[in-house]
Amino acid sequence: MSVSKLAQNLRGSEIIKIAGEINELKRQGQNIANLTIGDFDSNIYPIPADLKDGIVDAYNHNQTNYPPADGMLNLRESVSAFLNSRMGLNYKANEILISGGSRPLIYSTFLALVDPGDKVVFPAPSWNNNHYSDLTSANAVIVETKPENNFMPTADEIAPHLKGATLLALCSPLNPTGTMFNKKDLEEICDLVIAENKKRAAGEKPLYLLYDQIYSQLTFGDFKHYDPVTLRPELRPYTVFVDGASKCFASTGVRVGWGFGPANIIDNMKAIVGHMGAWSPKAEQVAMAHFITDTAAVDTYLDDLKGKIRASLTTLHEGFQALKAEGFQVDSITPMGAIYLTLKIDYTGKTTPDGKVLKDSADINFYLIKEAKVALVPFSAFGTDDSVNWFRASVGASTLEDIEQLIPRVKAALSKLK
Numbered sequence: 001m002s003v004s005k006l007a008q009n010l011r012g013s014e015i016i017k018i019a020g021e022i023n024e025l026k027r028q029g030q031n032i033a034n035l036t037i038g039d040f041d042s043n044i045y046p047i048p049a050d051l052k053d054g055i056v057d058a059y060n061h062n063q064t065n066y067p068p069a070d071g072m073l074n075l076r077e078s079v080s081a082f083l084n085s086r087m088g089l090n091y092k093a094n095e096i097l098i099s100g101g102s103r104p105l106i107y108s109t110f111l112a113l114v115d116p117g118d119k120v121v122f123p124a125p126s127w128n129n130n131h132y133s134d135l136t137s138a139n140a141v142i143v144e145t146k147p148e149n150n151f152m153p154t155a156d157e158i159a160p161h162l163k164g165a166t167l168l169a170l171c172s173p174l175n176p177t178g179t180m181f182n183k184k185d186l187e188e189i190c191d192l193v194i195a196e197n198k199k200r201a202a203g204e205k206p207l208y209l210l211y212d213q214i215y216s217q218l219t220f221g222d223f224k225h226y227d228p229v230t231l232r233p234e235l236r237p238y239t240v241f242v243d244g245a246s247k248c249f250a251s252t253g254v255r256v257g258w259g260f261g262p263a264n265i266i267d268n269m270k271a272i273v274g275h276m277g278a279w280s281p282k283a284e285q286v287a288m289a290h291f292i293t294d295t296a297a298v299d300t301y302l303d304d305l306k307g308k309i310r311a312s313l314t315t316l317h318e319g320f321q322a323l324k325a326e327g328f329q330v331d332s333i334t335p336m337g338a339i340y341l342t343l344k345i346d347y348t349g350k351t352t353p354d355g356k357v358l359k360d361s362a363d364i365n366f367y368l369i370k371e372a373k374v375a376l377v378p379f380s381a382f383g384t385d386d387s388v389n390w391f392r393a394s395v396g397a398s399t400l401e402d403i404e405q406l407i408p409r410v411k412a413a414l415s416k417l418k
Contacts, residue, residue, distance in 0.1 A: 010134055014362075014381035021366060022375050033374045033398060033406045038127075038175060038339065040396040045250040045308070048301045050294065054287030055254070067282040069274035070266075071098025071258070075289035079258045082292045083243075086217070088230060091260040097269050098258050098285060102214050103128075104278035105242045105259035108269040110136045110167070113208050113240075118166035123153040125382030125390075127175040127212075141165070142383055147390065150179035150333055151342065155188035162196045166205055171212035172226070173219065173337030176382045176392035178313070180219065180336045183226050190232040197238065208265075209239045214257075215338040217248035217302055220310045223336040237262050240269075245288055247339070250305060250396070256280045256288045312395040312403050313341050319407035328414055339396040343376065346389045350417040358417070360386040372413035374406045 015036055022032050046052070070076070076093040083089040099105050106128070114120060116137035122129035123143045133140035141161045145151045152174060162168065170189070172181045181189075196207045209228055216225045228235045244257030257280070259269065273279065292298060313335035320332040320343055331344035345368070350358050352371075358364050361378035369375045376393050380386040395403060 006135070006137075011131065015377055018365065018369075018375060018377060018381075021369055025369065025373075031373060032369065033402050033409075035393040035395065035398060036375045036377045037397055038394050039252050040250040040339075041398070042250070042253070044399055045305065045396060047251045047254060048249055048291060048297065050297050051249060051251065051254075051287055051291040054290050055283055058283035058286040063283040063286050065282060067098075067279055067285055069279065070270040071096070071280065072282065072285040072289060075256075075285045076258075078289040078293050079260070083260070085295070087225075087227065089227065089241075089260075092263075095263050095266055096258055096260045097266050097273065098256065098280050099273050100255040100257065100278050100280045101246050101252070102212070102242050102244050102257040102259075104273050104276060105244075105257055105269070106210070106212065107132055107135065108272040108276075108278075109210050109240050109242070109259070109265075110138070111272050112265055112268040114138050114166050118205075119161075119164055120167045120169065121158065121161045121165050122169040122383075123151075123157075124384045125151060125174075125176050125379040125392075126169070126171055127382060129169045130383050138167075144384070147331075147333070147342075147344070149185075150336075151177045151390075152179055152181055152185065153189070154185055155192050158189055159192055162192060162207060165196075165207055167208050167210055168193060169210040169212070171214075173213075173215040175212075175215070175338060176340055176377065176379065177333065177342045178335055178338040178340035179333060179342065180223055181226055183224075183231070186226050186228065187231050190228050190235055193228075193238065194232060194234060206238055209235060210242065211239055212242040214243055215247050216243065218306060218309065218339065219337040220306065220313075220335060225337070240265055245292070248302065248305075249291075254284050254288070256284050308400070309339055309395060310335065312398065312400050313339075315400060315403045316341050316343075316393060316395065316407075319403075319410075323407070323411055323414075326411075328411070330414070339394055341393045341395065343391045343393050344389060345376075345391060345414075347414065347417055348387065348389055353416050361389050361391065362386055364389065365391065367417075368410065368413055371416065372406070372409040374410055374413075 076096040120138040121141045240261035329346040333342040376391040379390045
């Protein structure tokens, strides 16, 4: 039976392929350190107790009917206050859209702004921009980034591609790397967008900026989160933010995301999200509206979560740096934010004990799954070539003890390669 060209051409998820391998080994009784999923084990990282109690209370009070298409007004007002107090961003309730997590917000931004054939520019590695470009029949322009700049795009790398583009999609802290824009680099990119829009004729579609900051509350040490509108207020009419509670409150299954930007764009996104039925559940919205206005509770939870995540990321980073010092062909980038560590495992061309040659990053990953009982995600799952031997390690579903125990297994597995 024939299906649509979109369905035929849509690429499957490499992460799902890896998950299939992990599940098969688990079925055989093996214990795998699963560093693939960008999620939290809720037994290790439960959602805030006050938030959970609020959700239960909302269900007990029968808050189970349809919410408004753009989200509960009291939640949008709470988000407005949250953005102002945490980041100094001033957006009114009518400039905020609530949805079931951040995915519908990203997709509806593409649908609201991008016509088939429009140019969409985004860096690699990055999360899902290639798939959203496919879904909207956009002309995807992928900007390759470099490890020496922590895989964050620079103005020089982006500049050649902005002429005629409709959308520039950026993310910081970045999934999959956990790295972030510094102020200077983001300012330079903002200036490019401003300059490009000044060149456009009246009535011509402007260059818009999609800024995914879902991990903005999860930053470590001296690393600071920056956003385009704070740095360059004149970008406000052209910038759509993607944000929410999924990551900063370990509440991925609670499904409360918020996007914000110019009211005319948000209105169109509201209609799209409404037709998709991709709104956040009403009880969760009611509870979130109360929780995020409790500054003390939010601060207490974030301090605890960030401390634990940072400890796991640092332990993994230091473990790989110790392997590097011993002469292993590995590396890692200092953790900055999110729940991810960027790892280099440069063993293409090496031969396994059973005589198989590791041809690419996928081969390296599956070797580590079987031999070291450790599962990562190659950057090829995020738009890079499969010859790039860098990987995402996500620590949200592992304990600190899990992280400590996997380093010797990786060492033993790599020692067997010839």
